Amino acid sequence: MATPRSALQPIRHFILPANPLAVRTVLTDVRKYLTGFGLSGDDKNSVQIVLGEVLNNIVEHACADVGGQIWLDVSVDPEGLACTVQDDGKAMEGGSLPSATAPELGEVTDELPEGGFGWSLIQRLATQIQYFREEERNRLTFTVGFSS
Amino acid sequence: MKLEKEIHGDTTLVTVLENRIDAAVAIQFKDGMREVTETDQARFVIDMANVNFVDSSGLGAIVSVMKMVGTNRKLELAGLTTSVQKVFRLTRMDTVFTIHAHVGEAFEDEIPLN
Numbered sequence A: 001m002a003t004p005r006s007a008l009q010p011i012r013h014f015i016l017p018a019n020p021l022a023v024r025t026v027l028t029d030v031r032k033y034l035t036g037f038g039l040s041g042d043d044k045n046s047v048q049i050v051l052g053e054v055l056n057n058i059v060e061h062a063c064a065d066v067g068g069q070i071w072l073d074v075s076v077d078p079e080g081l082a083c084t085v086q087d088d089g090k091a092m093e094g095g096s097l098p099s100a101t102a103p104e105l106g107e108v109t110d111e112l113p114e115g116g117f118g119w120s121l122i123q124r125l126a127t128q129i130q131y132f133r134e135e136e137r138n139r140l141t142f143t144v145g146f147s148s
Numbered sequence B: 001m002k003l004e005k006e007i008h009g010d011t012t013l014v015t016v017l018e019n020r021i022d023a024a025v026a027i028q029f030k031d032g033m034r035e036v037t038e039t040d041q042a043r044f045v046i047d048m049a050n051v052n053f054v055d056s057s058g059l060g061a062i063v064s065v066m067k068m069v070g071t072n073r074k075l076e077l078a079g080l081t082t083s084v085q086k087v088f089r090l091t092r093m094d095t096v097f098t099i100h101a102h103v104g105e106a107f108e109d110e111i112p113l114n
Helices: A020-034 A041-062 A117-125 B026-037 B056-069 B082-090 B103-107
Strands: A012-017 A069-076 A080-087 A126-134 A137-145 B003-008 B011-016 B043-047 B074-078 B098-100
Touching: A012 A020, A020 A041, A020 A069, A041 A069, A041 A080, A041 A117, A041 A137, A041 B056, A041 B082, A117 A126, A117 A137, A117 B056, A117 B082, B003 B026, B011 B026, B011 B103, B026 B043, B026 B056, B043 B056, B043 B103, B056 B074, B056 B082, B074 B103, B098 B103
Parallel strands: B011 B043, B043 B074, B074 B098
Antiparallel strands: A012 A069, A069 A080, A080 A137, A126 A137, B003 B011
8 A cells, every 4th residue: 555645754864975876776766765655657757857967966066076975865745755965075166056047959959058957957847946055065955846 | 888789771770778878877878879970871760768767967968979970960869768758858859859759660761571
């Protein structure tokens, strides 16, 4: 029987080193954790897309060259998956979130952007996104909304 | 990053044998596809039916393959799974690429052997 989502759900903790293969493992583990909550395939895809972008951003930017550790906490709420992601990498540039505007695609093949999609994907699928810098740690909180 | 190649006349069909084109393998995917596209073939079809996840790095790698192919040749994608379709739609990359529901559609004009 599926776990009712209206009941108060516990927080599930994950810890991983900041590298792409560890991110892959955690995404699979989160997907496994979400079975039994009655989520649609589309909602589970949204979670994977957002967490993949957030975690890989940490690997590629905050923890680039310095390595580091990532702490991921998730909790299933009625509206969505409430997430807290902490890392001990460098602070976000400018102290705030990057622009959410997706890169312009334009008409010319040679000028198609190859990057910059990550944050716009996060902004499209997650809400209540907040960034904090506290005591040498970055902390990002957000909710990946469920459509059902 | 396992890519399987098949020649059909002047079209090269590339089947991606991995489940994910993501940050962990984006560079290997680009390198593999660079080898495939450094030929005289006029058209490339990438069968993505095995790929159940593409992130922004993977998307960027696929865009770079389109640039390798260039405007005088064709690059088409086939068999995008639901999660991958979602990423293409959200980034509007579904308007940039020719996408076939499945790889058979990319070869409908081929004369069948009797």
